[in-house]
Amino acid sequence: MFILLALFIVMGSTVYGLMYNKTALGTDKALDDLLLKIPLNGLEEGIEIPRSAVLSVSASGGREYFFDEMYFTIDEVDALYDAAQESGEKTGRIDNVFFRILVEKNGGTTFIAVDRTLEKNFERQFTTFLIIVMLVAYILLFFVVWGFSYLVMKPVQNAFVQQNEFISDAGHELKTPIAIISASADVLALEQEDNEYVKNIRTQTRRMNALISDLLSLAKMDETKALLDNAEQDLSALIGKCVLQFDALAFEREKEIVTDFEPDIAMPCDKTSVEKIVSILIDNALKYADGKEIYCTLKKSGDKAVFTVHNECCTLRADSKNKIFERFFRADNSRTRETGGSGLGLSIAKKIADINKWKISAHIED
Numbered sequence: 562m563f564i565l566l567a568l569f570i571v572m573g574s575t576v577y578g579l580m581y582n583k584t585a586l587g588t589d590k591a592l593d594d595l596l597l598k599i600p601l602n603g604l605e606e607g608i609e610i611p612r613s614a615v616l617s618v619s620a621s622g623g624r625e626y627f628f629d630e631m632y633f634t635i636d637e638v639d640a641l642y643d644a645a646q647e648s649g650e651k652t653g654r655i656d657n658v659f660f661r662i663l664v665e666k667n668g669g670t671t672f673i674a675v676d677r678t679l680e681k682n683f684e685r686q687f688t689t690f691l692i693i694v695m696l697v698a699y700i701l702l703f704f705v706v707w708g709f710s711y712l713v714m715k716p717v718q719n720a721f722v723q724q725n726e727f728i729s730d731a732g733h734e735l736k737t738p739i740a741i742i743s744a745s746a747d748v749l750a751l752e753q754e755d756n757e758y759v760k761n762i763r764t765q766t767r768r769m770n771a772l773i774s775d776l777l778s779l780a781k782m783d784e785t786k787a788l789l790d791n792a793e794q795d796l797s798a799l800i801g802k803c804v805l806q807f808d809a810l811a812f813e814r815e816k817e818i819v820t821d822f823e824p825d826i827a828m829p830c831d832k833t834s835v836e837k838i839v840s841i842l843i844d845n846a847l848k849y850a851d852g853k854e855i856y857c858t859l860k861k862s863g864d865k866a867v868f869t870v871h872n873e874c875c876t877l878r879a880d881s882k883n884k885i886f887e888r889f890f891r892a893d894n895s896r897t898r899e900t901g902g903s904g905l906g907l908s909i910a911k912k913i914a915d916i917n918k919w920k921i922s923a924h925i926e927d
Contacts, residue, residue: 562703569695577688584680588659591675596661612676614638620668632676642672657681739769775905789831789917796826796835796866797859803839804857807847811855814847822859826866834913838921839868841910846872885923886911 595613614628616638626635645653645660652661657678663671746762804820811818846855852873860867888908914921 562706565702565706566699569699573691573695576691580684580687584677584684587680588675588677591677592659592661592673595673595675596663612679614641614672614674614676616642616672616674618642618670618672629676633674638672638674641674645672735769735773739766739773742766743770772905775909778905778909789834791829791831793827794830794832794835796828796830796868797822797824799832799835800839800857800859800868803836804843806840807843811847816847816850816853816855818843818855818857820857820859822857823861826859826861828864828866831917834917838910838913838919841906841913842868842870845906846870849874886921 591613595610595615598610610627610629612629612632614633614637615626617625617627619625624639626638628635628638641655641658641660644655645662648655650662653659658674658676660672660674663673665671742762743766746759746766749762750759801820801822804818807818843855843857850872854872856869856871858867858869858871860869886907888905911921913919
């Protein structure tokens with residue numbers, strides 16, 4: 562609709578410009594024709610000059626008039642001439658009257674004027690009509706486009722709702738057999754030695770449980786949008802607590818989380834969303850960091866807060882930064898099998914950011 566509005570404005574401006582140019586050319590032609598009708602030896606009776614006036618002023622100050630009495634009077638011609646002289650212009654416009662002043666060689670002056678009230682009234686009426694027509698057409702097109710958009714998007718919206726319902730229903734249905742498999746593996750481990758096969762069953766059931774939880778989280782994101790509680794939060798303290806919870810996991814993986822937080826950064830935000838997105842980013846960094854240190858910073862930037870997680874990783878290329886927020890994206894499948902990731906963590910983080918109208922991005926240094 563913005564494109565259509567711009568197109569309408571361009572079309573309307575073009576039509577108005579053409580009409581204005583035609584009116585200006587018509588005015589110049591009328592003045593030129595009037596000059597041709599003035600004899601070289603002065604004014605003569607019987608010359609038809611519709612909607613025009615001619616005033617000849619001699620060097621001694623004498624004045625001779627010739628004008629269309631339906632549009633001008635002597636006083637009006639004098640007033641127009643005086644106004645034109647005061648303007649200092651040889652050609653111009655006074656209201657709807659266009660004029661020219663010619664200085665003769667003998668010191669006299671010829672003043673010619675053409676009344677273009679009819680043309681200007683038509684120009685105003687045409688402009689008003691053009692605006693009304695364009696406005697009505699734009700409103701009609703708006704409803705037409707809105708109606709067709711609704712018809713086109715309705716199946717997509719239904720498919721999206723059905724997809725979310727399917728993921729939710731399937732996730733809940735899958736939890737029961739996975740729980741039974743996990744319990745059966747525990748029983749097998751008690752009845753006989755905890756062998757490699759039982760360990761594999763337990764590992765895969767944990768991965769399946771994590772995958773289902775992530776899928777259910779994505780499916781419920783749209784429902785939780787209306788449940789956001791954007792109360793005033795101390796982000797420095799809130800994010801600090803979230804990061805602190807990962808210290809034990811970082812120590813277990815022989816890594817260290819280094820923080821640099823500005824104190825007392827407070828702003829309205831949803832506490833649960835902050836905790837979830839920070840946890841995802843820290844957990845993702847711990848899984849895929851090749852270096853020993855993970856750097857977390859929180860800075861105030863104008864009226865916004867910027868939280869950054871930085872870690873060394875050799876499995877990502879610079880061209881992957883636009884893909885890492887896609888669902889099930891995996892830069893290294895073998896690495897994913899080791900860490901147990903499902904490829905949905907950053908997708909969930911992106912969804913949380915979109916719901917809260919935050920900005921999340923990745924920067925990969927070469």
